[in-house]
Structures are given as C-alpha cells and as structure tokens.
Amino acid sequence: MSASVPASASEPASAAVPGPPPVPARASAPSSAELLDFVRRAAADTDLIASLPLDPEGRTWVRLEGPGGSEAWLIGWPPGTGTGWHDHAESVGAFTTAAGTLKEHSLAARLPTDGWKTLELTEGVDRERRLATGQGRAFGRNHVHEVLNESPAEHAVSVHAYYPPLPQIRRYSRTGDVLRLEHVERPEDWQ
Numbered sequence: 001m002s003a004s005v006p007a008s009a010s011e012p013a014s015a016a017v018p019g020p021p022p023v024p025a026r027a028s029a030p031s032s033a034e035l036l037d038f039v040r041r042a043a044a045d046t047d048l049i050a051s052l053p054l055d056p057e058g059r060t061w062v063r064l065e066g067p068g069g070s071e072a073w074l075i076g077w078p079p080g081t082g083t084g085w086h087d088h089a090e091s092v093g094a095f096t097t098a099a100g101t102l103k104e105h106s107l108a109a110r111l112p113t114d115g116w117k118t119l120e121l122t123e124g125v126d127r128e129r130r131l132a133t134g135q136g137r138a139f140g141r142n143h144v145h146e147v148l149n150e151s152p153a154e155h156a157v158s159v160h161a162y163y164p165p166l167p168q169i170r171r172y173s174r175t176g177d178v179l180r181l182e183h184v185e186r187p188e189d190w191q
C-alpha cells in the first residue's frame with residue numbers, strides 16, 4: 001500500500017467493492033501507467049469516493065478490485081496522518097489524491113534491496129511533491145516514500161494500486177540522512 005497502504009494490522013479491511021470497470025482479461029501484467037490510469041478513473045468516481053467511511057481518529061481503507069490482478073485501495077487520511085517511510089518491494093504502483101491534498105516525500109535513489117539495516121543516504125536524493133485533488137503519480141520497483149496529509153483541518157482521500165499484489169512492505173525510520181529498517185510487514189499483517 002502505499003502507502004499508501006494500511007499501516008497497521010489491527011483494523012479489519014472491508015470486503016472488496018467494485019471500482020471502475022476492470023480492464024478485460026489479458027496475458028501481460030499491468031504497467032504502472034495502466035495502474036495510474038485506473039487510480040485516476042477511480043478517483044473521479046464520486047460515488048466510490050463518497051462510499052469510504054471517514055474516521056477523524058485514524059486512517060480508513062477499503063480494498064478495490066484493481067486491473068489485471070493488481071491490489072488496489074481507497075484510503076482516507078484524517079488531518080495530520082501519514083504512512084512513515086516504507087517501500088513496496090518489487091511491486092510497481094500508482095496513487096492519486098481524490099480529495100484534499102497529500103504530500104509525498106520520496107528518494108530518488110535505488111536502494112540495495114536486502115542485506116542492510118541502516119543506510120546513509122547521499123546528499124540530494126530527497127524529493128517532495130504535493131498532490132492536490134486529481135493529481136497522482138506512478139512509481140517503479142523499490143520506490144521508497146512516505147505519504148502525509150499535512151492539512152490541519154481537511155480530510156484527504158486517495159486511491160492506490162500495486163502490481164504484483166504487495167508481497168511485503170519494509171518500514172523504515174529516518175534520522176537525518178540515515179534510514180533504518182525497522183520491520184517487514186507481510187500481507188497477513190494487514191488483511
């Protein structure tokens with residue numbers, strides 16, 4: 001997720017609800033561009049977005065049927081909430097803001113995938129982007145980011161899609177330029 005994906009295992013996910021019509025069956029895996037197209041169409045579906053329960057105390061999410069077997073989520077972000085730093089392993093993905101504004105901090109660097117506990121980031125790898133309602137982005141494998149709703153008052157809603165469905169999420173803490181692997185979540189932790 002992403003994000004963008006559920007941060008904790010404790011909240012039960014609702015049953016999958018239909019998003020926009022899925023792309024017809026096909027032989028090849030969906031690209032990040034196709035996932036971006038999907039999340040944009042889902043974000044424009046006002047009935048779908050309105051169906052997400054919002055909770056001022058914490059993030060909420062509903063799983064959607066993504067295209068081509070992808071994993072998709074509708075996520076609600078109360079003011080001041082965020083994901084913390086994480087990656088999505090080998091999955092590619094996309095997300096877009098459907099209501100409110102989200103901030104993404106990301107790293108323009110390809111990190112070693114395994115075998116390290118702390119990593120000192122080189123200067124200049126930090127990126128920041130503001131995603132207002134209707135704005136989204138796609139990302140490739142091993143994308144490291146955190147997503148935040150910095151608004152003091154406004155809820156945000158976003159749509160996320162990942163392919164292949166997330167095998168794991170690595171979560172990091174960050175102090176200055178040092179990224180530290182804190183733990184690895186697997187699907188059974190958040191479904």
Ligand SMILES: [Fe+2]
Pocket residue numbers: 001002003004005083086087088145
């Ligand atoms: Fe994410």
